[in-house]
Each structure stands twice: as structure tokens, then as C-alpha cells.
Amino acid sequence: MSEEIFKKCKEVKCVMGPLITDNFSGEVLCGSCGLVLIDKVEDSGSEARIHDMEEYMTKSRTGTKISLAMYDMGLPTVISSEGKDALGNFLSGDAKNTFHRLRIWDKRSKSGSKDRTLKSAFVLLDAMKTKLAIPDTVIEKTAYIYRKALNRKISKGRSITSLICASLYAACRETDTPRTLHDIANAANINKKILSRSYRNLIKALDLKLEPFDSSEFITRISGQAGISEKTRRDALNILSKAMEKEISAGKNPLGLAAAALYISCLINHEKKNQEAIARAAGITAVTIRNRSISLRKELGIKV
Numbered sequence: 001m002s003e004e005i006f007k008k009c010k011e012v013k014c015v016m017g018p019l020i021t022d023n024f025s026g027e028v029l030c031g032s033c034g035l036v037l038i039d040k041v042e043d044s045g046s047e048a049r050i051h052d053m054e055e056y057m058t059k060s061r062t063g064t065k066i067s068l069a070m071y072d073m074g075l076p077t078v079i080s081s082e083g084k085d086a087l088g089n090f091l092s093g094d095a096k097n098t099f100h101r102l103r104i105w106d107k108r109s110k111s112g113s114k115d116r117t118l119k120s121a122f123v124l125l126d127a128m129k130t131k132l133a134i135p136d137t138v139i140e141k142t143a144y145i146y147r148k149a150l151n152r153k154i155s156k157g158r159s160i161t162s163l164i165c166a167s168l169y170a171a172c173r174e175t176d177t178p179r180t181l182h183d184i185a186n187a188a189n190i191n192k193k194i195l196s197r198s199y200r201n202l203i204k205a206l207d208l209k210l211e212p213f214d215s216s217e218f219i220t221r222i223s224g225q226a227g228i229s230e231k232t233r234r235d236a237l238n239i240l241s242k243a244m245e246k247e248i249s250a251g252k253n254p255l256g257l258a259a260a261a262l263y264i265s266c267l268i269n270h271e272k273k274n275q276e277a278i279a280r281a282a283g284i285t286a287v288t289i290r291n292r293s294i295s296l297r298k299e300l301g302i303k304v
Contacts, residue, residue: 067140069125069143079103114150134172149202154202168184170199216237217258222258231269239296
């Protein structure tokens, strides 16, 4: 391999000195005669430090990752209008006309109804991701469900907002991410009944088999909003685990069970939190907490 590199040096009778690599220009030179032995070296170094999107667009050698949550999956086609090639040379007249025509067809290919629908839906999805603190895995699952719904033509006669929200709730159910219909409806500013109807149609059309939420996932959220102590929170988790062992939680609203377990735990630990305060933190009614707490205390034999 070294003999092939120093082939040029042999022609000028060089002593074949040490190799010098210029990382800026990507060239390998001979240290004795100064001949350029390799003019294009692949940079195997690490990526530049990137702190924001502007630096990413200017410093990154690669594009963004492929994502279902982008209407073009992160593989956009951009035909420059500068009239220059990759080396900065001006194009000929025929080449300019060719690329002008290609640019027109590229724009027309992106103006279909499906692309416009995906753009609108994923802009809303990105906004709800920020409002509800949704993980990227759930967003990718939502985009997959929504694209599947579009291919099945479920979106006909339904709004984009309701269908993307229904897809998000289905993805939250499938990944066990605790977000309720009420949370998603408030974030998207739509009616909860419309969202529920779209969700039922989505489940029926795609034949999705979704498990109910785990009640313990809501304990941290409710206790944080209501200002409940850590000891009371742990006792509420123990109450829920006992309820699951006795299969009391089957068919019950997981949010109501979590709120009722917290209320019972507050009574046991003498923490002054009434049903109204816990109901506001959970987003349910105080009647639901009262009924669930009575049934839990009766079934588990809890005396306060």
C-alpha cells in the first residue's frame, strides 16, 4: 500500500519522506518533495459540536434523521435556482432550461392533497408534542397510525385535527403514556365528544387492540399537581397494587382509581386534602372519587 502511495515520488527520485495530512484541504503530501499524493481524503473525525438548529444546518455534514412525523419523512428534494453546479460553475443555457423544468415538476409533485394534509396534521402534532411533553417514540407511533388511517381513507368527512388527536391518544394507549382524552382535547382546542367519536372510528377501522392505562402511571401526576407528600404517594401505590391483585380495577377508569387511592392514602396519613382538591388535579369529578374510594375501602378492608 505504501509503494502505491509513493508512486509519484519515485518519478522525481524522492527519498519518500514522511506523510503529511492536511485536514483542512483533505490532502496527503510527501514531506520531502511536497507532492500531493492523495487529493481527497474522507474525514473520519467526529461531527462538529452543535447547540441549536441554526448550527446544525450550517455545520452538520449529514441531514436530519428519517422520521414518519415529517410529511416527506425527512427526505426533501431541493433544486437550487442559482444556476450553478456543485463546483460553483455557471450552467449552460440548455442545462438551465432543464433544471427550471425539473423545479416546476418538483413543486407540482408536492402540491397534492395528501401532502397538504400531512403538512397540516404534523404541524399540529408538533405543537401538541410541546404542550403535552410527548416523547419522540410516541410521536413516531402517532404518525404511523395517522398515515395508516389516510391509506385506509378514514379521513374523508372528518377534520384533520380530530383524526391526528385520535391517533395521538391511540399511540399513548399503546405505549402506556398517561395522557387522557381531556388533556389532548384541551391541547388541540377541540370538543372532547368529537375526539371520542374519531377515536372510536379509528379503533374500528384499523382494528386496534389497545390495553387500558395503568392507574399507577397517574399517581405521580395527580400528587404533583395537588401537592401531596411522597409517603402518601407510596401508600397510594400500595393500595393500587392490592386492588390489582384482587382484580378490583378491571373495567374501572384508571384516573378515577388513582385519585381514589390518593384520597384514601391522604386519610390514612392525616394529610389535609379534600376530594375537591384531588378532583381538580385529576380532572375528574369529586363524585367519582367518592364512589371509587368507598368501593376500594370496602373491598380491601381499609379502615380510616
